[in-house]
Structure formats: C-alpha cells, structure tokens
Amino acid sequence: MKKWLIWCLTVLAMVCLIPGIALNAKAADFIYTYCFVCTQQRNCEILGYIKADSTKHRIHIKCLVCGRENSIIYGNLSYHTGGTETPTCITGKTCALCGAKYGILGHDWGAWTPNGNGTHTGSCTRCSEVKTASCTGGTATCRAKAVCEVCGGEYGEKDPNNHALVQHAAKAPTCTEKGWNAYETCSRCDHTTYAELPALNHDFVQHAAKAPTCTEKGWNAYETCSRCDYTTYAEQPALNHALVNHNAKAPTCTEIGWNAYKTCSRCDYTTYAELPALNHDLVNHDAQAPTCTEIGWNAYKTCSRCDYTTYAELPALNHDYQAVTVEPTCETDGYTVFTCSRCKDSYTADPTDKLGHQFGAWSPNGTGSQSADCLRQGCAHTGSTDCRKFTFRTAEGETLTFCPVCGQAENAVQLEMIEAATAWPLSGSLSAEDVTARTNGEYLSVAFETAGSLTRPTGRVRLALPAGLLEGKTLVRIAPDGTQTEMPFETKRGKIILTLDFVNSELPVMLFRLVPQTAAL
Ligand SMILES: [Zn+2]
Ligand SMILES: [Zn+2]
Ligand SMILES: [Zn+2]
C-alpha cells in the first residue's frame, strides 16, 4: 500500500512537470470517480485534457474532498472529439478537448509491384503519391530467396544456413553394423551432419569344449562375443544312457533284493532300488521238555517263509535205570531189574541160573530111595531120588550091592560119608566138589553125584582122603567082575592122595577094600 501510494505521487509530480499541457479552463465540469487518497468514489473537478495518442487523451482531475490531482482515462470522455476539418491521406481533424490532430486517413497504396532489385513500388489510389521501398519480410532458405511480404517478389540471396532441419536419432554401432551419432539433415537440400561410426567387430571370448555325457549336452570349442550374442556354439546332444538290464531279485527274510533295474555302461546311472530284507515272519512254538525216550526243545521260533528256526533239540534224557538185583535161589533163577527213576520203565537183565539145591549127605529111606536136606540157608527143601545100586563080586560066591550115593548096602554095613574127602580133575571134566566117598571100615566107595544122581567124570581124577582112613591098611580096588588090584597112593600133609582113572572105568563108581596089613601079610 505504501509503495503504491509513493508511485501515485511520483506520477502526479511528473504530470505536473510536463510542459505544454493544455489545462483548458473548463471549470465546473465534474466526474464522479475513485480517489486513491480518499480511497472511495468522489466528485472530482476536470481541470483539463492531455493528448495520449492518435485516438485518446487523458483527463486531468482534482478531488473535491482531498484536493489531490490525477490524470486518468475515463470512458468515452477520453476519445478525441470535435473538429471541422476534412481528413486527407496526410491531414486530420483537431480534437476539441485536447487540441490534438486526429482522424488522418493515410495513403491507400493498393498493390505493390516488385522491382527485381530488392525494392517495390506502389502509388496511392487517393492521392497519386508514388513510393518505392525496400522489400521486406519473408525468409531466405537454403533453396530459395526471401519472398517480400508486401509485393510477393523474391529478393536478396538464399541463406545456405537456413535448412529445414530434420533430426535423426543416434544409433550406436554394433559388432557387425555401423552406427552414427545423432545428426541433422535438411528436408530441402542434401545438407547433413551424419558421420558414420564403424562396426565394432566382435570381442571374441574363447570357450573350451565340453564332451557330451549320457545326460548332458556338450559342445566343441567355440567363440562368443563379450558384447553381442554372436557365437559359434554348436550343441552336441546328450548321448543318452547305454542301458544294461539287470534281473530282479526278490528279497528274502535275511537278504535285501531289488526290482529289475537298468544301469548305464558308461556312467553310474542306475534305477536300482534296494528292497529291504523282509525279516522273518516269526511263529512261536511252545517248549517241550525231553523225556527219557523222546527229544524235547526249548520254546523256539520259526519263520513262516523260510527255514529259519531257533529250534535247538534237547536230547532225550535216557532212562535213569536203578538196578535191583534178585539173587538166585535153589529153584529160581536170579536176575537184575532195572527201573527208571523217572518214568518207571523197567526191564530184567543179567539172569543168573538158579543155584540148585545144595544137598547135604544123602541117606537111605529104606524103600529104595534116598533123601537129603538142602543145606542152603533159607531153603527147607528135602530132595528124594531113587537109589541106583551097583553089585560088585567081592569074593568067590560073594557080592556087595550098594548105593554109592546114600551108602545103603544090602548085605553089609551102611557106608558112611567121608566128609573130608575132596577131589579135583587131572583131565577131562568133573564136578569134583560133588565127590561122595563112603566107607564102612571094610569097603570104600567113590562116586560123583549131583542132586542125588550119579555123574561120571570123563578123565582122571585125584582124590584126597584123611590119612587116618588107611592107617595100617592097604587099598585094594575091586573091579565089578571081582578082579582085585592094589591101589597105589601118596601121603601128603596128613592126607592120602590117589589117582582114579574113569576113562577106562565101566561104571561111574569105584569100589575099594580096606585090607589090614596084617591080614595082607
Ligand atoms: Zn494518399
Ligand atoms: Zn516489396
Ligand atoms: Zn537446406
């Protein structure tokens, strides 16, 4: 606001100083307009008019309130007006308010004619004034001179630098194609700033060859360009696998298997897939204890698929036989009973023959038979057999008939048992313990018996008798036919020992006579 006020005061001061201002005294003419001092519409007194240009003038006013003077353009009141003159090409009317000349018609030149030398000439249609002036306007180009805007004729020289430029974008050179910087050409002439940029040529990079494999392509050695996609690369296709077929193997309980598979003879390609071992399909079996005769086993497992087993045979225990021996008796055989302590199985073995009765001395029963008690402890058997009697001729017209087992003599004294008699074989076989030697003081009979029956030695027998038996006597053998021969004997340690030859004996009994030495003499 302050600046604006200072500007207004300055303008007012300058207006007041302009010389020749016609402040025509037209007092008492007023206009109602804005006073920038009072800052509102005021009645202002018109003090005079000042030419502004060929059609207007400014109005010099003074505010009736604050007295401030000003010079303004004010509507139709600002146009030149009045005057009586007739305007011509070069003269006009005189403004009644500001005194300025106005309304001059000016020449009406009509058509201008080019003169071919850079000028044109025209004449006024109103006042016949002729005028020559330099051609003007238009623009010379590289191809054409300028055309005068007034007369339409060419004039001046072509402008070799005024091209109709066309801009061309730059193009960078590539490895194989030339390029250029941005350049201009002229659409009219052959002007150009084009400058070729040569092709760069490839920036080769060497690449090593790679042999193809079964699954990956390869290539020969090749070149590429570090700048562009130039390449001499030529792919060598993958070889594909050289497949070899392998048979399947089913897995077993304990060994892995596989399906049929392929491998490559060139690389380690394989479709092998291991099938794990099945593991046993175990079946439990109860234990069975072994017995004496049958094997057993602990609880064990088998596989339903294979022959796997944890079976372990427990051997049969075998019988635990305890032996009980039954001793033979006179009439029953002996044996041993083996009984198993576990299963009570038993059998009989080791038989021993019955002992037979151990008869003591046989004694006559008086009825042609004889008897003897068994001496074995626990046996109360009394045996009885028929007597077997022998008859010997003992002298002319005399015989002796007797049983050598029980000693019963028909016409002589009973022959009594000589307990101390013993015998043993020199040859042949003999139940020598069964010797039975009997005497009645006159005769001596010798025989062998078992269980009351006579037996017969098959060879020669030695017989021992108490020495007292033959004290003061000689021994004479009496053959069944009565032949009598002296029987030699030895005396040893209180016994007499004689040798009996049963090989050449008719009978299983021998008879001797005990002959007193005196009688023999
Ligand atoms: Zn004129
Ligand atoms: Zn011209
Ligand atoms: Zn041009």
Ligand SMILES: [Zn+2]
């Ligand atoms: Zn390249």
Ligand SMILES: [Zn+2]
């Ligand atoms: Zn392969």
Ligand SMILES: [Zn+2]
């Ligand atoms: Zn199995």
Ligand SMILES: [Zn+2]
């Ligand atoms: Zn048993």
Ligand SMILES: [Zn+2]
């Ligand atoms: Zn008995």
